[in-house]
Amino acid sequence: MKKHVLSLLLAMGAAALTQSVSAAGDASAGADKSAVCAACHGADGNSPAPTFPKIAGLGEKYILKQLRDIQAWDQASGDDKATTGRAIPEMTGQLSGLSDQDLQDLAAHYAAQTMQLTGSKEMTVKINSGEIVDALALGQRTFRAGNQETGVPACTGCHSPTGVGNAPAGYPRLGGQYAEYIEKQLHAFRAGERTNDGDQMIMRLAAKNLSDPEIKALANYIAGLH
Template identity: 70%
Template sequence: MKYSVKHLLLALGALIVMPGVNADGDPEAGAEKVAVCAACHGQDGNSPAPDFPKLADLGEPYLYKQLKDIQAWDKAQGEAKATTGRAVPQMTGQLIGKSDQDLQDIAAFYASQSMQLSGAEEMTVQIYTGEQVNALELGERIYRAGNPETGVPACVGCHLPTGLGNEPAAFPRLGGQYPKYIETQLRAFRAGERTNDGDQMMMRMTAKNLSDAEIKAVANYIGGLNAGN
């Protein structure tokens, strides 16, 4: 319990003291710079396939940071790639030659768009006892209360009960995102394959004790989460 409370307080504190990422983009200018992005992410940031994230309404500071991190990884050479930015092989070459203002404008454009909800499914997941449990109920419990027994903090501390995130703190919207994408990212944070969550390792510390069943359940729940929940 102490572990859970500690990291929940850390997350809540970050909402107050984390300066976020400076971004001062022009969404109208960004609209002219995203043509190549549409094939994977859709013209308005609503990706047509769950292998690619929806970018619409994720928050300008968060989007700008991710673009900067992906660009940094792409530019890195040799062994430096293991410790630089964010590794997204599918983005190789896509941001080379883009200026900082270009990245800010692209982030501003996608942040100004409306996300289409993916929705959640009725399903069961198998927990450690071998029991099949309702995935929506488990997902909601993890999202709103975490798992005190294993030290998993609640998601609401950073991403809010509505799932809309905290834009000034660069915590992205989660509600409505593709469950498959959320699941993939949680697994990547848990495995240490994604490391661009800051020196405090907030997402890695959150994900490290999540079970496979909990990851699938919370990702599914998030897919149907919206401001009206």
């Protein structure tokens, strides 16, 4: 029953996200405006280090939502910052002065780029029972099947079996992203520190029962998914 409820919530979230974010950007215009992003994320959206996420090919709708959320947080003040948009201190001031059309153009530009594959690592993790297990096997199992015992849904329902996401629904590509970034975001969703996943709390519900070893293994597996 729990699995069916989670699946329904994910489907409802997809519909809500599809309806709430419109994108009509000009990729060529976005390329001309991308200097503000290139310093950290690379000219083609493939950042050179995991300090900053790759934004190439994430999907226009998803990128636009993140840009709008980041800008909204940056422009908020006082107590409003805690409940507005998406908090990324490193992005403070980066989107100042940009119009919504600018954001749409940037989203179109980076969505048209191709994400470069990071690759997974051979590694082990210690699960909560104390057993040492192969991280790639655990990551693959969690990505494709979730964990029915703890109520963790599979990632494939939203992000596809190959990790390419669902651009029309606003779900981003994951495959090839830096493992460090994926791990950081899963921890943030689980802790309720990142809350811009909509009123249905899709990612917060998906991540809330993930263990630390599952998060590390999942992030490592995703980095090599293509």
